[in-house]
Amino acid sequence: MEKLVEIRNLKKIFSIGSIFSRVKITAVDDVTFDLNFSQIFTLAGESGCGKTTIAKILLGFEEPTSGKVLYKGNDLTTMKHKERSKFMKDIQAVFQNPFSSFNPLRKVDNYFFETLRNFEIAKTQNEAIEIIKEKLLAVGISFEEFREKYPSEFSGGQLQRISIARSLLTNPSLLIADEPVSMVDASLRMSIVNLFKELRDKFGLSVLYITHDLTTAYYVSDKVAIMFRGNLIEFGPAEKVLLNPKHPYTKLLRESVPEADPKRKWTSRIKLSELEQEEYAKLGCKFAGRCPEVMDICRKNLPDYYEVDGVKVKCFLYR
Numbered sequence: 649m650e651k652l653v654e655i656r657n658l659k660k661i662f663s664i665g666s667i668f669s670r671v672k673i674t675a676v677d678d679v680t681f682d683l684n685f686s687q688i689f690t691l692a693g694e695s696g697c698g699k700t701t702i703a704k705i706l707l708g709f710e711e712p713t714s715g716k717v718l719y720k721g722n723d724l725t726t727m728k729h730k731e732r733s734k735f736m737k738d739i740q741a742v743f744q745n746p747f748s749s750f751n752p753l754r755k756v757d758n759y760f761f762e763t764l765r766n767f768e769i770a771k772t773q774n775e776a777i778e779i780i781k782e783k784l785l786a787v788g789i790s791f792e793e794f795r796e797k798y799p800s801e802f803s804g805g806q807l808q809r810i811s812i813a814r815s816l817l818t819n820p821s822l823l824i825a826d827e828p829v830s831m832v833d834a835s836l837r838m839s840i841v842n843l844f845k846e847l848r849d850k851f852g853l854s855v856l857y858i859t860h861d862l863t864t865a866y867y868v869s870d871k872v873a874i875m876f877r878g879n880l881i882e883f884g885p886a887e888k889v890l891l892n893p894k895h896p897y898t899k900l901l902r903e904s905v906p907e908a909d910p911k912r913k914w915t916s917r918i919k920l921s922e923l924e925q926e927e928y929a930k931l932g933c934k935f936a937g938r939c940p941e942v943m944d945i946c947r948k949n950l951p952d953y954y955e956v957d958g959v960k961v962k963c964f965l966y967r
């Protein structure tokens with residue numbers, strides 16, 4: 649299968665705190681993976697493990713400290729702003745809270761017409777309406793129920809579907825969806841993430857799905873990578889990783905599915921918990937302090953990847 653995104657040895661170091669109490673954390677630590685065309689790739693892990701930082705680097709909102717991101721063979725990390733803007737159309741994002749993506753005083757259809765105008769996708773109003781109808785149909789919303797309405801006239805689930813339709817207007821190859829259903833009613837979550845599969849099959853879309861929720865991840869993903877304190881600790885085909893986890897952290901994560909924080913914002917102030925600081929600073933395996941199967945070596949050295957049953961696992965148990 650052809651590669652859409654190639655992430656190579658990606659690293660992002662943040663400095664947090666005041667000059668008197670500076671802390672450095674490697675939020676993304678030597679991360680390498682491929683995302684193929686027409687593939688749903690899930691990054692899963694508890695809050696603060698580095699998932700969103702990877703998404704931000706892909707979207708150009710953060711610069712990596714080192715490493716490469718190749719998109720369709722082009723290195724996004726060394727590209728000048730003007731060159732990079734060519735890819736803005738091709739990589740779209742959907743966020744946790746659909747209500748914060750739209751101004752409450754502006755009709756939602758305005759955003760759609762504006763995007764089609766800005767990217768010169770439709771030449772006439774009629775052409776624009778046809779494109780909008782097609783994209784809305786793909787997410788199960790009719791043009792009639794959508795036109796001339798304000799964001800507050802939709803439910804959270806409807807508005808998230810509409811956000812997804814909006815992201816499709818530019819015919820992207822990649823959709824980055826960061827916790828897209830954590831604020832949606834639990835009964836509707838599956839139907840929304842199932843859209844990713846339909847869009848993959850209908851438009852050949854690839855999706856980078858970022859979540860805490862292993863249940864939706866299991867149903868929609870082709871591949872899953874589990875992250876812990878900046879490292880991908882286990883990745884491979886979704887069924888193998890989630891039905892038969894190898895890493896002790898993945899096993900624990902399966903038992904206690906953490907909830908996403910609904911107050912979390914992409915721009916919120918950064919505060920590190922003590923546990924987070926301590927784990928990020930560890931020399932060996934970052935999970936050693938909590939691991940039920942910890943060995944001496946885990947506290948001193950960071951394990952390599954070992955291949956077990958088609959899955960890559962960063963754990964000395966598989967040496």
Ligand SMILES: Nc1ncnc2c1ncn2[C@@H]1O[C@H](COP(=O)(O)OP(=O)(O)OP(=O)(O)O)[C@@H](O)[C@H]1O
Nearest residue numbers: 662663664675694695696697698699700701918919
């Ligand atoms: N701009 C920043 N400045 C300093 N530290 C940051 C910044 N952005 C993220 N971090 C820190 O990097 C670590 C990884 O954060 P990130 O948001 O990528 O994690 P996450 O897995 O997406 O978690 P969440 O789901 O809560 O957003 C966290 O410890 C966070 O506090």
